[in-house]
Amino acid sequence: MVGAREVYRRGSASDWVAEADVGGAGVAARLRVAPRPEVLARVRGHLPQVILVAGIAMALLLAFSVGLAQAAVRRADEARESEERYRRFFEADLAGAIVTDPEGHLLDANPAALRMFGLDSVASFADRRISSLYAQPEQRPELMAQFLAKGRADQIELDMRRADGRPLHVLANMVARRDAEGNILEFQWFLIDITDKRRVEVQLRQAQKMEAIGRLAGGVAHDFNNLLGVITGYGELLERDLSEDHPGRRRLREIRRAAESAAALTRQLLTFSRQQALETRVLDLNEIVPNAEKMLRRLIGEDIELVMTLAPDLGHVRADAGQIEQVIMNLAINARDAMPKGGKLMIETSNVDLDERYLATHPSVLKPGPYIMVAVSDTGHGMDADTIAHMFEPFFTTKEKGKGTGLGLATVYGIVQQSGGTVNVYSEAGHGTSFKVYLPRVDDEAAQIRAAEGEVLAPRGTETILLVEDSESLREMIREVLEASGYTVNEADTPEAAARTVSTKGAATSLLLTDVIMPGLSGPDLAARLAATNSRARVLYISGYTDEMIGSRGRGLDPGTNFLQKPFTFDALLRKVRDVLDAPS
Incomplete structure (x- = not known):
């Protein structure tokens, strides 16, 4: 409150004085009014009027003083409210806010910034400079160049570090607060954490790259399948024509062995590109993993300890048993090669539930829900970030020349992806590696895994077959094999020629x-x-593509359609033909 007190002292005329004490809001003053002697001499006869005028003047002066004091109080309150409003905004902002002096010393930070950098309090910033937070110090000149050109820095992506050294990627804006002369008093930084966004973008680019490589690999494998089919087919025919003691049989066997190895590579390429035909059924991985143990022990050697930890209540998955065994074998071989001086190989199965939070930090095609996890871990030399970025690419290998094809992990990737799952890797150089395969859990009962049946002679027949194949060499070879097995073959090299044959000989076609x-x-x-x-005629499709890739071209095959993947052996062809012809209507 503002208060005033008037004091009048009477003595001689020269002692007439008017005084007032004014106080409030931190302001204290005494106002004093006294007439000059010459004025008193002239107005001595009009003293009452003089006193009245002086009183009015005093009242006006007091009112003005009170107004000044009240304005000062309002300004102080408004400044206090503005400071509190700014502090509330600063503290509650979801973006990280940092204040530095012109030399880069950290002065203040809001809770979001503290969390972002993994610090407990503003005191943790003491004696730090903003430059110490850069993971790549060369980015600072770029930011300052934009600031000097525009007077501020907008939407700059910076690679920074958390207090524990982990990478932190931020989107930064920076402005300056200046004094009346334009000198910079402080820099204000506003940071948005884009670490997860950057991780998702990297993984998306990796997935797109793998998809592109897969498409290329699938197309190459299809063309090779046709060529290999001709090589292996004519190799079989020649071998049948030669006597057991003919010197050419050994050479033919080497040709066929090389062709079969090439066919195995194309199958791996098709597997990587998720175009390999799978024979899926419901499986208990606690049966698959132990069944592979004997083979694994032979693969890894005696200097590596094999430890298996199998969940007792493990759920089931729907997959191809042979392909899952291939995944385990390839991961075990990869682990063995990472432990040249011995170590420990651990295989674990467990039930897991992946939630949205986990999948948000491990982007994949998976949906939240129950999964079966198979982990293959080792105590080897581990992998650095660059190796991890390329490890699933076909023909990428860190092994010395002549060792490995570079398709082992690519095959794992393809099988797991085609089986509806995903594979994650955790590795640090010098600290081992852990691959974790996640496959969707199903509630169906697991099928029994039967041993392969013994070899029997390829069946023969006398039916009429219409053969349609646009590759001339492959068509001629298939015709020769079928005719040698007793079948009558009508062939066509184009769909149009086949359509004409259907109209003339379709009724006789089996x-x-x-x-x-x-x-x-x-x-x-x-x-x-x-x-x-001819509604009774059966159909058997052959292709270097798989049914999945065929479907992507708009010519999908219905479930249960008879299909034979190229390249195939004569035995496989003849058995499949016989199975289709003998199947119940």
């Missing part, structure tokens, strides 16, 4: 053996024409 993807009329379209002429 089986249509056709490629799926051909110029013009597709295999399924041709089968539909044959069905209109």
